[in-house]
Amino acid sequence: TPLDISASLLYTAHFVFPIGVGFALWLADRSLFHRFAIALLLVAVMAFICNMLIPVAPPRFAYRHGEALPVWDVLPETMQAIGLHPTTVWAYRVLNPNENAAMPSLHAAFPTLASLFLLSRWPRVGLLAVLYTAAVWFAITYLGHHYVVDAIGGALVAFIGFAAVSRWPAIVASWISAPAEGRPAHVPTPVLAEAEIGDDHRRPPPMRGR
Secondary structure (H helix, E strand, O other), X not given: OHHHHHHHHHHHHHHOHHHHHHHHHHHHOHHHHHHHHHHHHHHXXXXXXXXXXXXXXXXXXXXXHOOOOOOOOOHHHHHHHOXXXXXXHHHHHHOOOOOOEOOOOHHHHHHHHHHHHHHHXXXXXXXXXXXXXXXXXXXXXXXXXXXXXXXXXXXXXXXXXXXXXXXXXXXXXHHHHOOOOOOOOOOOOOOOOHHHOOHHHOOOOOOOOO
């Protein structure tokens, strides 16, 4: 159905949208691009730690853990119908994704993070990104790849990543400017002007020939 196709395309755009936003920021504002790249890495690391500590299977794989839910994964059939099935099969077989890494959802985290950066640089474009993010949230739950709480968790780590990189320049600057604990601040040595030095100490007397 058109809804299946739209949701599937939104789901697969997860791999393209952050790169496109990063490229746009790289062209417009290198400093903001660096923060965006660091935030993406930070969000991915936080999600990885959560996946290790709290492994959660998505709704489509609930039957493997003794709880069959009325969820049908239409993504493979939809990809096959529109001619993209070989690509998705290759990605899942070669990349070997973690099937118990639904919480938090990076499909929700990455567009949320991108929207925050776009809102800070181009507010009108950012509003469109917010609508796109909402559509992605719907798609990942409609397809049975995530629970709603997974999307909320993804948004949470995105906000944490954005807040961290938004404050780190001030934090680093304070670390550099503050003297080390227990060590007195550096006091520059005063330099005396030549006029303040006595005539006897300006220069050694000239050597006289014999």
